[in-house]
Amino acid sequence: MEIPEEIKSKFPECPPEIVAYIYYLHEKIDKLETRVTELESRLNLNSTNSGKPPSSDGYTRKNRATSLRKKTQKQPGGQPGHKGKTLEQSPNPDHIETHSPDICSCCGRSLQGGTIISLEKRQVFDLPPPPAIEITEHRSQTLVCNHCGCKTSGIFPPNVTQPVQYGSRIKAYMSYLVHYQFIPYERAVEACYGLFGVSISPGTIVNLTHNLSEKLTPFEDTVTNALKFEPIIHNDETGVRVEGKLHWLHVTCTSQWTHYSIQNKRGMEGINEIGILPDFKGISVHDFWKPYLSYPCTHSFCGAHILRELKRVEEETKQQWPGNLIELLIQAKEIKEEYHSNGVPIPPVMMNSLNTSYDELIQIGLDENPPPIQILGKKGRTKKTFTRNLLERLELYKDGVLLFIQNLIVPFDNNLAERDIRMMKVKMKISGGFRDKSTAEAVTLIRSYISTIRKNGIRVIEAIYSAFKNNPWIPGQDKMRTYAQESMVVSTCSQHA
Incomplete structure (x- = not known):
């Protein structure tokens, strides 16, 4: 030594x-x-000061309800202007049952032929009994022409390909239960038998999943190409288990589109395989994950992530500047909502004040947290603290941190992507993972479709049914096509007998 x-x-x-x-x-x-310092810091991490989910906090953590959100004067429940969903009577009921008294409640005599002086209506909304399965037999006839002897056969509809098969409607219902409501395969099988009296095996549901995924190929191509030309997109990623190994689920989304992708790699190799960010020229909203910064688009950073990291610094260092910076960012968010919601840019004087205050607080933090001193004789660089790394990052990427107050379309946070990715995490909690890569890719494509149609206000069950009919719904279409020509007969000629 x-x-x-x-x-x-x-x-x-x-x-x-x-x-x-x-x-x-x-x-x-x-x-x-x-x-010891690192372990103590890690032990104190929770959903309010890091990216950990609330479910990891446990039931014993104190101040569980702590939030960075400020209290408002709003009362609990629906706010003024909120469109309610109160059950109201229908002017055209399907059935009417009249209840007339038989005898007088006073003298006990018959009321037959009595005069009606008032009528009170009460309506009950209920479901009819589950429908029984309908079996439709398709028969193709082959006829011989009396003039030329040519044989002409009727062609089965395009969706009738097997001697015995399930129809598009029951396929849509099973896919709806499994991929939208996240009901496990075994319970979906029980639900199908309980509702319709039909026994479907879990293996059949897996086959339906792959079949639906194949029919969504036009949708996948459309959403991938559309996201490349959006003015702003949101990006996020999370780990998933595929074949017992760690893979990565990437999400790219807007308020209208959602695209999921399963990749073996988390970094640029996986992102390049998806093919959206390499060609994207707009604004990408994300956290400070380094691979995103390798792409030439404009970058905007999630304010919610920054607030949680600042709260961690405030708890660990007991310094004042993190709390002041939190208040400044929240104030900037409120100013943005006040001005940008009306389509008005923030006044230059106010913008300059926010920028100056930001610079001053960052400098105070840098002064109170100097870089580590290099120990004589020790090889390599001395590791910086979390606080110092955060300050240098906020200073270097200031333009991306404050882009939300400069651009009308840039949001304060990346909640849009986090909401989309949360649903796939729910799927992982139910299934634990995917047994093979092909099924994982099929499920992510189906979830891309479901998330997109929900964002566009389309009924999920009908959009899945339309996809099984070889016509997946795509934003920009006025309506889904009909299939009036499914029974079209195509003739084929054979040689004379």
Whole structure:
């Protein structure tokens, strides 16, 4: 072990082996203190000061309800202007049951032929009994022409390909239960038997999943190409298990489109395989994940992530600047909502004030958290603290952090992508993972379709049914096509007998 001369000079009378041992203990203590600090910091992480989900907080964490949101004067429940969904009587009921008294409640005599002086109506909304399965038999006749002897056969509809098969409607219902309501396969099988009296195996549901995915190929191509030309997109990623191994689920979305993709790699290799960000020239909203920054588009950073990280710094360092910066960002968010919601840019004076205050708070943080001192004789760079790294990041990427107050279309946070990715995490909690890559890719494509049609106000069950009829719904279409020509007969000629 090479001992720095500075250490040797402090112990001129000690034997070299004692000096070496002191130096060894000194380095060991430094490493242990750093490790203890890291572990204590990790132990104090929760959903309010990091990216951990609320479900990981547990039931014993104190101040569970702590939030960065400020209290408002709004009362609980629906706000003024909110469109309610109160059950109201229908002017055209399907059935009418009249309840007339038979005898007088006073004298007990018959009321037959009595005069009706008032009528009170009450309506009950209920479901009819589950329909029984309808079996339609398709028969193709082959006829011989009396003039030329040519044989002409009727062609089965395009969706009738097997001697026995399930129809598009029951396929849509099963896909709806499994991929939208996230009912496990076994319970979906039970639901199908309980509702319709039909026994469908879990293997059949897997086949339906792959079949639906194949029919959504036009949708996938459309959404991938459309996202490349959007003015602003949201990006996020999370880990999933496929074949027992860690894979990565990437989401790219807008308020109208959602695109999921399963990749073996998390970084640029996986992103390039998706093919959206490499060609994207607009604004990408995301956290500070480094691979996103490798692409030449404009970057805007999630304010919610920054607020949680600042709260962590405030709790660990007890310094004042993180709290002040949190208040400044929240104030900037409120100013944006006040001006941009009306389509008006923020006044330059106010913009300059926000920028100046931001710079001052970052500088205060840098002064209170200087870079670590390089230890003499120690190889490599000394590791920076989380606080120092955050400050340098906020200083370097200031334009992306404050882009939301400069551009009308840029939101404060990346909640749109996080909401989309949360539904796939629900899927993972139910299934635990995917047994094979092909099924994982099929499910992500189906979820892309379902998320997109929900954003566009389309009924999920009908859009899935339309996809099974080879006509997936795509934003921009006025309506889904009909299939009046499904029974079209195509003739084929054979040679004379």
